[in-house]
Amino acid sequence: MTPIAGLEAACYAIPLPVPLSDSTHGTIRAFELVTVRLRDAQGAEGIGYTYTVGTGGVAIAELVRRYLAPVVIGQDAERIEALWQRMWWALHYGGRGGSVALAVSAVDIALWDLLGRRLNRPLWRLLGGHDPAVPAYAGGIDLDFPIDALLRQTEDNLAKGFRAIKMKVGRPRLSEDVERVRIMRERLGPDLPLMVDANMRWTADQAIRAARALAPFAPVWLEEPTIPDDIAGHVRILRDGGLPIATGENLHTLHEFANLIAAGGVSFPEPDVTNCGGVTVFMKVCRLAESFNLPVTSHGAHDLTVHLLAAAPNASWLECHGFGLERFLEEPFALHEGKAVAPDRPGHGLTFAWEALAPLRVG
Ligand SMILES: [Mg+2]
Numbered sequence: 074m075t076p077i078a079g080l081e082a083a084c085y086a087i088p089l090p091v092p093l094s095d096s097t098h099g100t101i102r103a104f105e106l107v108t109v110r111l112r113d114a115q116g117a118e119g120i121g122y123t124y125t126v127g128t129g130g131v132a133i134a135e136l137v138r139r140y141l142a143p144v145v146i147g148q149d150a151e152r153i154e155a156l157w158q159r160m161w162w163a164l165h166y167g168g169r170g171g172s173v174a175l176a177v178s179a180v181d182i183a184l185w186d187l188l189g190r191r192l193n194r195p196l197w198r199l200l201g202g203h204d205p206a207v208p209a210y211a212g213g214i215d216l217d218f219p220i221d222a223l224l225r226q227t228e229d230n231l232a233k234g235f236r237a238i239k240m241k242v243g244r245p246r247l248s249e250d251v252e253r254v255r256i257m258r259e260r261l262g263p264d265l266p267l268m269v270d271a272n273m274r275w276t277a278d279q280a281i282r283a284a285r286a287l288a289p290f291a292p293v294w295l296e297e298p299t300i301p302d303d304i305a306g307h308v309r310i311l312r313d314g315g316l317p318i319a320t321g322e323n324l325h326t327l328h329e330f331a332n333l334i335a336a337g338g339v340s341f342p343e344p345d346v347t348n349c350g351g352v353t354v355f356m357k358v359c360r361l362a363e364s365f366n367l368p369v370t371s372h373g374a375h376d377l378t379v380h381l382l383a384a385a386p387n388a389s390w391l392e393c394h395g396f397g398l399e400r401f402l403e404e405p406f407a408l409h410e411g412k413a414v415a416p417d418r419p420g421h422g423l424t425f426a427w428e429a430l431a432p433l434r435v436g
Contacts, residue, residue, distance in 0.1 A: 342358055
């Protein structure tokens, strides 16, 4: 066995190139990036990360340093399931979600990256190797954009090679959402996939009304129509609203996904590898969805997640987020004819530009 010899965590506050907006978080000017660097006794390194929309990142880095490092250092680097259990149960009393889930996710991602680098295998092959080309969509965070800015952003995304677009909904008046989606559908034509995302804005009844009003524009899905805790509400929205439902970016355990899927409250489970428990849990959610004959999509961290959806036969679309993390990554993200391509570099294949990040460190 090769034991884990070192673990470092850091938190960076990263200003966004353009302030973003959605119905729950308001205007977002910066996000926090929490990085984890694992080293084994032979000097191999694995990198993981998680992120927040602006708060809590320093606490997550401290959770990793103070409470997770002692749990994993000295242990066998290849026993990832065992390490995941050790981390989970070490913090279970104050955990089972929230910041703890983000901290465990970042370490778990680093463990899988380390394994891939040690074996000289890309993660998507290590996890099953279904298809490296994954359909991708551009996830606009654009609720407050005036229409002309919304369309300009869309033109940019189409020019970059995207062949599917997501926009925010959840404006103060439903009629505004309807008008914005109508204009977007008109611009995209009848066939280009369009998703809409309400970021939990509505009650179940409001969401049903909104879904019915937006149905004529044929969105692929309505995302996060209401709070993740309202399972019965999701079942009603799906049954009575007439649109498929995507949700999962605010579900932090395998069991939360299991409960919602088994209840029939989601059409496209949408885990985020950086907050659901890492690669270990993300892949279990993919298999769980597959067993219910459901497609799976993803939230955030597209540069990592492309590997995971490339390993899943039930992958639908990869979300490509607008946070601009690529400014701090050494390798450009590859997009060809609307599909993201999982790289063949070992592990997840990402390397951060540490020197560029250094001035932004906050914890
Ligand atoms: Mg979303």
